[in-house]
Amino acid sequence: MPERSAPRVVVAPQSFKGSADAVAVAAAMARGVRAAWPEADVSELPLADGGEGTVAALVSATRGELRHARVHDPLVREIDATWGILGDRTTAVVEMAAASGLPLLRPAEREPRVTSTRGTGELILAAAMTGAHRIVVGIGGSATNDGGAGMARAFGYRFLDASGEELPEGGAALARLARIEGQTDPRLIRPTIEVACDVRNPLLGSEGASAVYGPQKGATPDVVQELDRALARYADVVERFVGRGVRDVPGAGAAGGLGAGLIAFLDARLVSGARLVLDVVGFARIARG
Numbered sequence: 356m357p358e359r360s361a362p363r364v365v366v367a368p369q370s371f372k373g374s375a376d377a378v379a380v381a382a383a384m385a386r387g388v389r390a391a392w393p394e395a396d397v398s399e400l401p402l403a404d405g406g407e408g409t410v411a412a413l414v415s416a417t418r419g420e421l422r423h424a425r426v427h428d429p430l431v432r433e434i435d436a437t438w439g440i441l442g443d444r445t446t447a448v449v450e451m452a453a454a455s456g457l458p459l460l461r462p463a464e465r466e467p468r469v470t471s472t473r474g475t476g477e478l479i480l481a482a483a484m485t486g487a488h489r490i491v492v493g494i495g496g497s498a499t500n501d502g503g504a505g506m507a508r509a510f511g512y513r514f515l516d517a518s519g520e521e522l523p524e525g526g527a528a529l530a531r532l533a534r535i536e537g538q539t540d541p542r543l544i545r546p547t548i549e550v551a552c553d554v555r556n557p558l559l560g561s562e563g564a565s566a567v568y569g570p571q572k573g574a575t576p577d578v579v580q581e582l583d584r585a586l587a588r589y590a591d592v593v594e595r596f597v598g599r600g601v602r603d604v605p606g607a608g609a610a611g612g613l614g615a616g617l618i619a620f621l622d623a624r625l626v627s628g629a630r631l632v633l634d635v636v637g638f639a640r641i642a643r644g
Contacts, residue, residue: 364388365642367400370408377401377412398641405551405628406495407452410439413491416636417442426454426477429470429498431524434459438478441635446489447482447546451475451610452496455505457572460498465573467500467565467582468527472613476509479621483542491635492617493551493628494610498572500526500565500582502558502589503616510620512537526565526611530585535596539620548621551628556608558601558615559587564608572611586612593619 366384370377381399388397400416403409414421419441428434436453440446452458454474457465475492482490499505504514505524513536514522514529522528556562565574565582574582589612590602597619601607606625607615617623633639 361394361396362392363396363644365398365400367402367638369402369404376408377403378415400636400638400641402636403632404495404553405493407450407456409450409493409551409632410437410448410453413441413448413632413635414439424478424481426474428459428474429455430464431471431473436474436478438482440485445487446491447485447487448491449478449482450493451613454478455499456496457498458496465498467569467572467574467611468578469525470499471505471524472499472501472503473505473509473524475613476506480509480540480542483546487546489549490546491549491551491631494613497610497613499613500569500572500611502526502529502586502612503620504529504589506613506616507620510540510543512620526582526585529589532588532592535592543621548617548623549631550614550617550623550625551631552606552609552614552625553628554609555605557603558590558607558612559583564612568611
């Protein structure tokens with residue numbers, strides 16, 4: 356009789372939000388499979404879709420390296436945030452949830468009129484400074500509605516009102532935006548930027564960033580309308596500044612409009628978060644057979 360090969364099992368969960376990240380979930384499932392089926396060859400493949408846990412899942416699957424950076428949280432308080440270098444040593448992965456995410460705020464602190472994506476920009480800069488050829492940015496789980504203006508500030512851009520005064524952080528202030536000054540940080544020209552995003556919302560309107568995602572960030576119906584008007588003004592000025600349309604690109608409204616900001620200021624490409632993660636971790640190859 357020919358010798359039979361060991362049965363193969365691929366354990367590939369996402370996180371169990373509020374309970375355990377994908378790495379811990381995969382390890383627990385694998386322990387269960389091995390206990391019930393000792394002869395099985397079990398592959399642990401934690402997954403994510405661009406939200407919380409994306410860095411941990413990709414670093415774990417590719418045998419990469421976790422790194423840390425001092426950045427600013429949504430209320431511009433200093434925190435330590437984790438990002439990663441993948442096993443190929445040329446790809447960096449950043450998740451906005453680590454710097455600008457809703458879990459970083461207490462419920463009473465949720466205020467999308469003032470929260471900022473500055474920390475996400477600082478994480479992207481930290482990744483670029485390593486010389487990475489490719490930066491993957493996961494944008495799920497945001498606490499912000501500033502269209503990526505805070506991120507762009509971290510790159511050196513200035514957002515000015517009609518008097519030439521710099522606007523404060525947050526989405527509400529963008530209603531007074533008159534012009535933008537600055538240019539792309541040279542360190543951000545080399546790497547390609549891919550954005551892991553699994554929503555298709557435009558920036559504005561009933562399906563836009565403010566209306567669909569603002570309430571979970573603390574926006575009342577009146578605040579939703581205020582933020583949508585502010586993002587409309589922002590879109591007018593940004594599109595004039597960069598010379599291209601961004602408001603109607605599918606995914607522009609993701610993460611409080613960060614999708615639009617990444618397109619405008621980094622010429623980023625929005626891709627399916629789940630598909631990107633599956634490709635990076637080699638799911639098709641590992642699951643074969």
